[in-house]
Each structure stands twice: as structure tokens, then as C-alpha cells.
Amino acid sequence: MIVPIGSAGEATRRTGTSGPHPARSVAVHGAGDQRRCEPDPSDAPGAAVTSQTPERRSAPAAASRWRLPRSWRRATLVLHVISAGAWIGIDVIVAVLVLTGWFGAEVNVRSLAYRALAEFVVRPMLGSGLACLATGVVLGVGTAWGLVRYWWVAVKLALNLALCILIVVLLVPGMDAVGAYGEHLLTGTPSSTQVGRLFFPPAVSLSVLTFATVLAVCKPWGRLRRSTARRDDR
Structure with a gap:
């Protein structure tokens, strides 16, 4: 999302609420001095699951035993x-x-x-x-x-x-x-x-x-x- 530089606070609020991931950095592009919020790569869906969810253990051998x-x-x-x-x-x-x-x-x-x-x-x-x-x-x-x-x-x-x-x-x-x-x-x-x-x-x-x-x-x-x-x- 592209917003004027004077609305940086508003841009931060919008990017923090409208997108699935929080903003990590702000880059300046062009003479219009406009800023674009880039998502944090570490906050990708796969990275979030890896960092918060423990690795699933293999089922014990007893679970597959004949009953x-x-x-x-x-x-x-x-x-x-x-x-x-x-x-x-x-x-x-x-x-x-x-x-x-x-x-x-x-x-x-x-x-x-x-x-x-x-x-x-x-x-x-x-x-x-x-x-x-x-x-x-x-x-x-x-x-x-x-x-x-x-x-x-x-x-x-x-x-x-x-x-x-x-x-x-x-x-x-x-x-x-x-x-x-x-x-x-x-x-x-x-x-x-x-x-x-x-x-x-x-x-x-x-x-x-x-x-x-x-x-x-x-x-x-x-x-x-x-x-x-x-x-x-x-």
C-alpha cells in the first residue's frame, strides 16, 4: 500500500491492521518521497509455525499395535x-x-x-x-x-x-x-x-x-x- 510521507503514522497503523503480517521496515522510493511498508520475512506463515509450534513427534510403536x-x-x-x-x-x-x-x-x-x-x-x-x-x-x-x-x-x-x-x-x-x-x-x-x-x-x-x-x-x-x-x- 502506498501513502504520502506526511501520513507515516497512519500508514503504520494501516499496515499493522490491514495486512496479515506486521511491517518491519520502510523504504523511500522516487521523488514523491513515498514510503512502502515491506513485510518481515521471518513472519511468513511457515516461519511463524516453525517458531511457535514444537516439532511433532512420531507416534509410538504401540499406537500401531494390533487390537x-x-x-x-x-x-x-x-x-x-x-x-x-x-x-x-x-x-x-x-x-x-x-x-x-x-x-x-x-x-x-x-x-x-x-x-x-x-x-x-x-x-x-x-x-x-x-x-x-x-x-x-x-x-x-x-x-x-x-x-x-x-x-x-x-x-x-x-x-x-x-x-x-x-x-x-x-x-x-x-x-x-x-x-x-x-x-x-x-x-x-x-x-x-x-x-x-x-x-x-x-x-x-x-x-x-x-x-x-x-x-x-x-x-x-x-x-x-x-x-x-x-x-x-x-
Whole structure:
């Protein structure tokens, strides 16, 4: 915009309000002693954004991690809860059968309890434990909770895995001896050492599963790694 020299103050006011950028310098041109206001190059749109806006950081790798769709997440969660409930129910059945075998009034009832324990109970227990473990892993990988991001998730995973290993290593191999003990009750007096430790599996398993249920409801202890928390909050 070109204005007379006598209106320099007015020119300054106009250039300060009519244009998108403030005036930096005034140059004199020609015999008419006219002045033209030139914009400040540092006030260009790109320069203004660069000087005032911090550089945008790249999104963390966790933002692009695979996530379960909502419907699949709900279905997996339902399966996880059902398998955990079935596992607890089977442990209760094991406890009832063990107590019946120990304190039953009739030999036939005691024999039947031990044979049923050996034949029908342990494999469904293992199946429900593995289903609970598999669905828990899927929920951890496919949701924001992760597998080792939060203490309660990591502890639940470790407890579930430990119980499944104990079933395979300690409980399943001894079931043939328990069934044989139940058959021998009808014909003689077999050694009670074969079934003397059957109280521990349901007691330990029920205690651990109850603790895991409390962890799932209360979700205590926060994040497992502080560095992960700072990286996810960016």
C-alpha cells in the first residue's frame, strides 16, 4: 500500500491492521518521497509455525499395535470368564470327591469317588485351564492391557501357567494310581499313601484361582515398567 510521507503514522497503523503480517521496515522510493511498508520475512506463515509450534513427534510403536475388534474382544472375554468359572467348578468337584473318598461311610461310595476322580475330572480341569490361559493371552495381546505391561496381568498369567504345568506334571501321571486305589478298596485294604496328598491340588488351585479373580476385579499395583508408561503417555 502506498501513502504520502506526511501520513507515516497512519500508514503504520494501516499496515499493522490491514495486512496479515506486521511491517518491519520502510523504504523511500522516487521523488514523491513515498514510503512502502515491506513485510518481515521471518513472519511468513511457515516461519511463524516453525517458531511457535514444537516439532511433532512420531507416534509410538504401540499406537500401531494390533487390537482385537470390539465384538471379538467381548467374545474372547466371555470365553475367558466361562473357562475360569468352569475351572473353579471342577476344582470344587475334585475337593468333594477327595473328601468323599476319605470320609465316606460306605466302601462302595469311596471306591466310586476315587474312580470318578481318576477317570472324568482331571482332563476337563486341564482343558479349562488351557482355555483360560489361551483366551487370557489373546486378551493381553489384543487389548491395551498387554501381557507384561501391568502387574496384575503378568501375575495372573504366571499363576495360570504354573497351575497348568502342575496339572500336567504332578496330577495327571498319578491318576492311574488313584483309580487303582479305588478298585482295590472293593477287594482289600490298599495303601493310603496313593491318595494321601490328593487334598493339596484342590486346595492350592482354589486358593490361586480365587486370588486371580481378585486381581482381575481390583487390578492393583499399576504398571510393570515405568519406561513403558512414559512411552505410552506421549
